[in-house]
Amino acid sequence: MDKLRTLAEAAALIESGVSIAIGGFTSQRHPTALIREIIRRGTRELIAYAHSSGSDLDLLIGAGSLRRVEAAYVADGVFAPIAPCWRRFIEAGRLEFEDYSNAAMMARFTAGAMGLPYLPTLSMLGSDLLEKEGIAAGQRAADPTLARHKALVQICPFTYRKLVLVPAVNPDFCLLHVQKASRSGLLRIDGQEFLDVQMALSSRTVIATCEELVDDDELRREPERNRIPPFAVHVVVPVPWGSHPHGVHNAYDYDPEHLALYNEAAETEAGFADYLARYVTGPADHAAYLEAIGGSARLEALRARPGWGYNPALARKGR
Amino acid sequence: MRYWGASSLMTTTFSTVEMMAVVAAREIRDREVVFAGTGLPILAAALAQQTHAPDCTIVFEAGGVAPKLRHLPMSVGDSRTLSGAAQAAGLFEIFTYVLQGGRVDVGFLGGAQVDRYGNLNTTALGPDYRRPATRLPGSGGAADIAALASRTVVIARHEKRRFPERVDYCTSPGWIRGGDSRARAGLPAGGPAAIVTTLGVIRYRDGSHEPYLASVHPGASIEKVRSETGFELDCDDAVETLPPSAVELEALRDSVDPERIFLR
Numbered sequence: 001m002d003k004l005r006t007l008a009e010a011a012a013l014i015e016s017g018v019s020i021a022i023g024g025f026t027s028q029r030h031p032t033a034l035i036r037e038i039i040r041r042g043t044r045e046l047i048a049y050a051h052s053s054g055s056d057l058d059l060l061i062g063a064g065s066l067r068r069v070e071a072a073y074v075a076d077g078v079f080a081p082i083a084p085c086w087r088r089f090i091e092a093g094r095l096e097f098e099d100y101s102n103a104a105m106m107a108r109f110t111a112g113a114m115g116l117p118y119l120p121t122l123s124m125l126g127s128d129l130l131e132k133e134g135i136a137a138g139q140r141a142a143d144p145t146l147a148r149h150k151a152l153v154q155i156c157p158f159t160y161r162k163l164v165l166v167p168a169v170n171p172d173f174c175l176l177h178v179q180k181a182s183r184s185g186l187l188r189i190d191g192q193e194f195l196d197v198q199m200a201l202s203s204r205t206v207i208a209t210c211e212e213l214v215d216d217d218e219l220r221r222e223p224e225r226n227r228i229p230p231f232a233v234h235v236v237v238p239v240p241w242g243s244h245p246h247g248v249h250n251a252y253d254y255d256p257e258h259l260a261l262y263n264e265a266a267e268t269e270a271g272f273a274d275y276l277a278r279y280v281t282g283p284a285d286h287a288a289y290l291e292a293i294g295g296s297a298r299l300e301a302l303r304a305r306p307g308w309g310y311n312p313a314l315a316r317k318g319r
Numbered sequence: 320m321r322y323w324g325a326s327s328l329m330t331t332t333f334s335t336v337e338m339m340a341v342v343a344a345r346e347i348r349d350r351e352v353v354f355a356g357t358g359l360p361i362l363a364a365a366l367a368q369q370t371h372a373p374d375c376t377i378v379f380e381a382g383g384v385a386p387k388l389r390h391l392p393m394s395v396g397d398s399r400t401l402s403g404a405a406q407a408a409g410l411f412e413i414f415t416y417v418l419q420g421g422r423v424d425v426g427f428l429g430g431a432q433v434d435r436y437g438n439l440n441t442t443a444l445g446p447d448y449r450r451p452a453t454r455l456p457g458s459g460g461a462a463d464i465a466a467l468a469s470r471t472v473v474i475a476r477h478e479k480r481r482f483p484e485r486v487d488y489c490t491s492p493g494w495i496r497g498g499d500s501r502a503r504a505g506l507p508a509g510g511p512a513a514i515v516t517t518l519g520v521i522r523y524r525d526g527s528h529e530p531y532l533a534s535v536h537p538g539a540s541i542e543k544v545r546s547e548t549g550f551e552l553d554c555d556d557a558v559e560t561l562p563p564s565a566v567e568l569e570a571l572r573d574s575v576d577p578e579r580i581f582l583r
Contacts, residue, residue, distance in 0.1 A: 025381045025396035025410075051410060052396070052459050073459035077357050077394030078580070082456050088441075090454040102380060103463035110411060122419055126492030126504035132448045147564070153505075162505030191401055192382030193409030207422040249398045249407075256393075259401055286538040296563060311399035316578060 002100035003236045011037035019047040023176035027195040027254040030056035033242040039063045043242035058083040062272045079259035084266035087238045102226040111168035112202030120163040174203035179209035182302040185233030186219045191249025206233045213238040252302040254313045341563040343478030346472045352425035360427030380460040382408040405479045432486045435550035437493025437511035440486035465491030470512040477516035483549040492527035534560040
C-alpha cells in the first residue's frame with residue numbers, strides 16, 4: 001500500500017478539535033515542517049499530549065492552535081529556559097494545561113500503546129504534581145476528552161506500598177519526523193528514540209515525515225533496527241530538512257541562531273506575530289521557509305559530519 | 320594524579336560557575352551511575368568523568384546511555400549525548416529500567432526555588448498555580464529523578480527569593496517536611512544529599528533532615544549566606560569549600576567546555 005502523501009495532504013488530515021502527540025525531544029527531531037503547515041491551514045482547538053517539548057509545541061501555542069496541553073516540560077534547553085509562548089499564555093490564563101512528569105507521560109503513552117487503561121508508576125509521589133490540578137474536577141467530569149482523574153494513589157495489593165496510577169492516552173494523531181521511511185510505512189530512527197515508538201503505537205493515525213524516502217528492501221535488511229511496525233503507520237511524507245530549526249541525528253544539527261532568534265521574538269505578542277509572518281504563514285511552503293531562514297548556505301553549516309551524528313564545528317553560542 | 324602546591328592554589332582565579340561545577344562534580348564517586356540534566360549538571364558529570372571518576376556512567380533521560388562526551392550537549396536530547404555512547408535508547412528504557420529499576424546512584428537537579436527541606440520548584444511561581452506570576456517549564460524528568468535516584472544533588476543560585484521556607488509549588492520532592500515525611504509520602508529511599516549554591520554547600524542532618532551549611536565558597540561568607548537564605552540555617556559546622564584545583568580547572572576549561580557553552 002502506498003502511504004506517500006504531500007505535506008499539504010498530510011496536514012489536511014488533522015482537523016480542528018482533534019488530539020495530537022508530537023515526536024522528538026526539546027530541540028531534536030520534531031516534525032516542525034508539518035507543524036508549520038498545520039498553522040498555515042488555520043487548524044484550531046487541538047489537544048496536545050507531550051513529554052518534553054520545545055519550540056515545536058510553543059509555535060502551536062503562540063499561533064492559537066491549541067485548546068489544551070498535557071505535558072511535562074516546554075522549553076528549548078539553553079536557547080529558551082522557559083518556552084516563551086507557554087509562559088505568556090499560562091500567565092494570561094489563555095491555555096488549558098495539566099502538568100505531569102516525563103515518566104508519568106511515558107507511562108500514559110505506554111499504557112495507551114499496550115491497550116491498557118492506566119499504568120502504575122513510582123513517580124510523582126511527594127510532588128505537587130499529585131496534589132494540584134490545572135484542570136478543575138468539574139471540567140474533567142464534563143469533558144469527554146479528559147481522563148476522569150489526573151492521577152490516583154493506590155496501595156499496591158502485593159507490597160502495600162504507595163503507587164501512582166496514571167491514565168492512558170490514545171491521541172487521534174501522532175506526528176513524527178524520522179531519518180528514513182519507505183512508501184509502505186516502514187520507519188527508521190537513528191540515535192535516541194525519545195518516546196516516538198510508544199507515542200506512535202498509542203495513536204490512532206500516525207503521520208511520519210522523513211529526511212529520506214528509501215526502498216522498503218533497504219530497511220528490511222536490518223529489521224532489528226525498525227521499531228515501529230509498518231501497519232501502525234498511515235502516512236509518509238518526504239521532507240528533507242523537515243525538522244529545522246531542530247536537529248536530526250546523522251542528518252543535521254539544531255540551528256542555534258534560529259532557536260535564539262525564535263526565543264527572542266516570541267517573548268512578546270508582537271514579536272511572535274512578526275516571527276509567524278516571516279517564517280510560518282508568510283512562506284507558502286517548506287521550500288519557501290528554507291529560503292527564508294537562509295537557504296542552502298545556512299543549512300550546509302548545520303549538516304552532520306559522518307561519524308559524529310552532528311556537526312562538531314557548529315558555532316553554538318547563538319546570537 | 321598530578322600534584323599542585325598551595326602557591327598555585329593561591330594564584331588561581333576561578334568564576335562562581337567553575338566553583339559550582341567543581342563542587343558538584345566532587346559529589347560523583349567513581350563507578351556510579353549519574354542522571355544528568357541540562358546545564359551545570361552536564362558540566363559536573365563531564366568533569367567528574369575526566370578527573371576523579373573516569374568509570375562513572377552518565378545517562379540522559381532522552382536516551383543517551385554511557386557516552387564518552389566529546390562536545391558539551393546543550394540539552395539532554397542533544398546528539399552530543401551519543402558520542403561514544405553504549406546505547407541510544409529512549410525515555411521508556413531510561414525511566415523504567417534505569418531510574419525506576421533503582422539503577423541511578425546520583426541525580427542532578429536545579430530549581431527556580433529551593434526550600435528548607437530541599438524541595439524544588441520548576442513549575443510555577445506565585446500563590447495561584449493555575450494563574451501563576453511566573454510560569455516555568457515544568458517537571459520534565461525532575462520529579463522522577465527526585466523520587467527515584469538513590470540520592471540527589473541540587474545546583475542553585477543562592478538568593479533570598481529563591482530560597483524560601485517553602486516552595487510555591489513542589490515539583491520535585493526533597494525531604495518534604497523533614498523527619499520521616501519523605502518515607503511517609505511513599506518514598507522510602509533517595510533524597511537530597513547536597514545543595515550546591517553560588518555561595519556554599521548545604522547538607523542535611525541524619526534523621527531530622529534539617530539543613531545545615533556544610534561549607535562556604537572562597538569569597539563568600541556565613542553572613543552573606545544567612546542574608547540570602549529565607550529559612551533558618553544552622554551554620555555552626557561550616558568550613559571553607561576546598562577551591563578548585565589546577566587539575567580540575569584545566570579539565571573544565573580545556574576538555575569539558577572549551578567552546579564556553581556554559582562556563583563563564
